[in-house]
């Protein structure tokens with residue numbers, strides 16, 4: 370188990386820190402006195418969050434970077450900006466991500482290509498830039514937010530699930546590549562959670578979104594603890610662990626059928642109470 374010592378001078382970069390898991394990660398790192406680099410498109414939300422966490426926890430520095438990670442230039446710009454400021458990133462949390470719901474033959478290709486740039490390419494770019502520096506220092510940690518759908522094909526969210534399968538595979542491969550160094554990579558695999566994700570993916574009426582949702586606080590805590598222990602993978606939540614485990618047993622066609630059911634719109638009849646069905 371590789372642990373980093375003392376973190377008063379350490380800095381974490383969190384993408385997608387303006388909401389959901391990213392916001393909860395920012396709170397957890399701030400509580401443990403990490404300096405923060407917060408990245409998202411909503412600069413004002415980031416400033417409000419970052420500066421209030423700085424005051425509350427007496428952090429040495431907080432850096433707000435308003436950036437759209439669906440632009441291929443953004444990762445290099447973020448890296449260059451931090452180099453210019455002399456800020457070393459000790460921990461990288463690749464959390465920003467988005468999905469789009471619908472049949473692939475009906476959804477907009479441009480949006481899907483943006484999602485691939487955000488969920489996959491920007492993670493590869495940021496990891497390339499910051500991992501090289503971590504290897505040079507022989508110290509660092511990376512947390513990549515994957516998903517429980519990393520383990521299974523997901524009809525009606527086909528591109529999204531495929532991006533998350535990439536993240537899991539990529540993270541675990543790199544974890545092995547650096548196993549003899551003082552560097553760890555961790556993949557966090559949450560299930561359906563109570564963030565803006567489903568609404569933004571136009572999937573808020575699906576069975577998955579209308580079912581039992583994990584709290585972003587719990588998911589971030591699981592990810593944070595696994596990252597600090599240097600675990601290669603953490604599936605957050607008991608039911609999600611069962612679902613991920615089932616992917617080792619069931620054929621992909623059965624997993625796809627189950628996921629399609631989850632990703633279909635929940636009919637009003639399923640919302641009726643048992644009494645009203647009598």
Ligand SMILES: NC(=O)c1ccc[n+]([C@@H]2O[C@H](COP(=O)([O-])OP(=O)(O)OC[C@H]3O[C@@H](n4cnc5c(N)ncnc54)[C@H](OP(=O)(O)O)[C@@H]3O)[C@@H](O)[C@H]2O)c1
Nearest residue numbers: 385387388389390409410411438465466561562564565566
């Ligand atoms: N919620 C779930 O059920 C669930 C389950 C498994 C995995 N995940 C994954 O968890 C991660 C966090 O999602 P969440 O659930 O916390 O969703 P969320 O509430 O929608 O938050 C997404 C975050 O990503 C940022 N973001 C989105 N597009 C961006 C862009 N183009 N450039 C920069 N930042 C961008 C958003 O900030 P701005 O809008 O300000 O840019 C926001 O801070 C994602 O990778 C998601 O795929 C979510």
